[in-house]
Amino acid sequence: MPPSAAGAQDSKALVRQLLREVLVGREDPEGFFAMCVSILGQQETRTHFQSLIQPLSTANRSLHCCLTSIYLEYFSKTGDDDLEFALALSVLEMKDPQLSTCSEESTLQQLGAEAYQSSSVQLTSASQPQGSSSRTQRADAGGERKKKQSVQKGPRGVMGLPQTTQETELQKSTHVDKCNKGTPGTSQSTCVSKPYASFFKQEAVLKGDQMTEEGDSGNQSEKPKRSRNRRKRWDGGGQQVVGMPTSPSASPPVLLWFRRDLRLCDNPALLGSLENGAPVIPVFIWSPEEEEGPGITVAMGGACKYWLHQALSCFSSSLERIGSHLVFLKANGVGHGVGSSLRTLTELIKETGARTVLANALYEPWLKERDDSVVSALQKVGVQCRMFPSYCLRDPYSVSTEGVGLRGIGSVSHFMSCCKQNPDSALGVPLDPPASLPTPANWPQGVPLDALELALMPRRKDGTMIDWAVNIRKSWDFSEEGAHARLEAFLQDGVYRYEKESGRADAPNTSTLSPYLHFGQLSPRWLLWDAKGARCRPPKFQRKLAWRDLAYWQLTLFPDLPWESLRPPYKALRWSTDRGHLKAWQRGRTGYPLVDAAMRQLWLTGWMNNYMRHVVASFLIAYLHLSWQEGYRWFQDTLLDADVAIDAMMWQNGGMCGLDHWNFVMHPVDAAMTCDPYGSYIRKWCPELADLPDELIHKPWKCPASMLRRSGVIFGQTYPDRIVTDLEERRSQSLQDVAVVRREFVQYVDKRSGCDLVPLPPRLVSEALGLSDRNGGQLTEGKQFLLPVITRMEFKHQQEDPDADAASNPYNAVLKGYVSRKRDETIAFLNEKDFTASVLFEGVQRTERLESNHRRMEGLPQPPAPQGRARRT
């Protein structure tokens, strides 16, 4: 039998074996189906699943029906969902259930050069623009950054407002109700995800093979379980069985270099370190200069550092529970020079005699460059060094536009089409956590966590500390366990409202997993796997992980993304320098309740939802005319999930200069119709407005004086006056400014389509032209290749009449409500009704007044005052 056929037979045998597990109740039907897709791949599952479960049609009819319905449901999904699955195809791309080793990385990076198909994209060449970024400029910018950062980072004050709470018992019970309405024949246990909380709490039972079942057994009756068998269990290639008691070994230790992968679950480097049974030394090296990169990235802002401090502390405790601990180190510098991770690792290797260094890969171009040089330097001295992909679902350096072209680049659907080019890979299975780590005989000397100075608090003149993180501490659990608890809560509740109501600011309808994903306390693969396994699988949520990967892909293509506008004309846009406006925006004191509530939530809890990020970004850019970089830097300093790639991509898009710039502008008042229709979000974060009625709470300046008095609102005292009042005019100005730069830099506007043109990075030029040289080589010398990108119709129209106001532009992009056009129409209808009613009312009043005057002049008696009729005041 040929090996491939033998492999297929093995896989089917494995599936049959698993089927027996389902029959005896040790595996649930959904988990079994997910395993099938994982083992056989999509195509094989589609073809053979029905025949594999055929024996059940007589042995257990209800189970057969249940599996058939899961199968049908899965394969009747939309193309998008398929794309998602394609996207989710393993970063490890494992056909073999064993963990693959270092060769994976190189395999991943191989790009199918021969697969070139001519692209439909128009490439134009132009001469090098003046003022394009250079390494030297970036270095200068770095100096500038230090100045700017010190200016921006004022001491974080404490506003003393209540924190968010996310998971409630009510939500959990709601979910059970929903699940119980599921497909007949599917037990409740199939629709609820099994948390790994038990793993963290019950370390006593984490012994060898007992780990899976016993860890669950404690409260099985309360918590229905979804299968854990589907996770890939590590047997160390037959050499080191997870969970076996370990003793110091004579072989040289492995240095396990933790960075943004602070987790035990689904951690390929961690499991890779168990391969040879050698002692493992987990280390964390703090090297702030390396993190920041060459430009103004603010990669590690205040909030992020605080989270990192807490997460490291939690992670060290997790490692202690499996018999190890985390060694903290500060990157060593020579003299007073910049500390480098390589230097620190080299010294550590000398001290411990380690011969292997393992880590999970990072994708920021400057960190990748650092890692590449660490790998090659260590390999030169005979130390094996490997980087495992796991931060994204796709290694961004492996994503190629070949065969897809460049049309629509920047959009998530274009990106997913690029990912879809590898549809044959099997879905990699998330890895179980190890039960123990072999320890070295001698531990290297580290420093205490506090010495990294990640959670330093400013002091007042009198020496007392300003604890700006008090609300952040109350709002979040910083541990890996906390990540799994949030995921669990989301899959039980918020996920059911995600598709339609994820924009609501007044309800926890999104996962709030972003900080955990950022610090690698939860792997995207684990998240996707659980989301796929849950009963409710909103495609919108799954697309979000594609957005995340897209951001990293963009950053690898455009390393200047965090500080330089991608569309050249927009670099010359006239931005406001009003520091007062910036400060008001940052502190939530603009006088626009929706903006203020969101900015205060950010300040106090380090987070706000996606919709609100759009609202505050639109306000900063379109109405305050402050540059997107200001917004980006503030977010980087205050968000707990501040992520250079995602944040930069989103701010570029919001700042009108990203690859996929927004074709909408959020209105600071009307957007509330979608996200906070009853004003409860405002009441929470702007309690000084709490007594205003729902209809006026988002526009208190419209309240009659008596109402303001009754509600205790005094503008300029209890609540700020609006910092800008002429919203329409400001929007028109912003639009006119864009028209000016587009006229000035006409070489970056496509004459035919009116679209903006973006200079292509060499890698994309190579892909578009089917060149084997991935850097575009000599072709790009002295030349620029320009690509037309998606451009707002509003801009194209304004170009024809630059001085026109925004309201007269037929493509006016201001959205009253973000998600629903219908809601917009309803508002328009109500406004119209309101207008008609006012006109009628004024007409009636005028007639009454005329008649009354007439009677007075004629000496006639006035008519009696109307009784029982509501008078409009």
Ligand SMILES: Cc1cc2nc3c(=O)[nH]c(=O)nc-3n(C[C@H](O)[C@H](O)[C@H](O)COP(=O)(O)OP(=O)(O)OC[C@H]3O[C@@H](n4cnc5c(N)ncnc54)[C@H](O)[C@@H]3O)c2cc1C
């Ligand atoms: C101006 C602006 C700046 C942003 N800055 C960041 C940032 O620094 N870090 C960050 O993680 N997200 C950022 N986002 C994206 C998004 O707002 C957050 O990821 C999301 O609000 C996090 O909440 P959640 O985990 O509940 O998201 P969910 O809706 O539950 O999504 C799940 C996960 O998908 C990813 N995701 C969601 N939306 C996006 C998106 N638009 N792009 C890329 N990935 C996404 C995140 O990792 C998120 O945790 C920004 C959005 C805007 C408009």
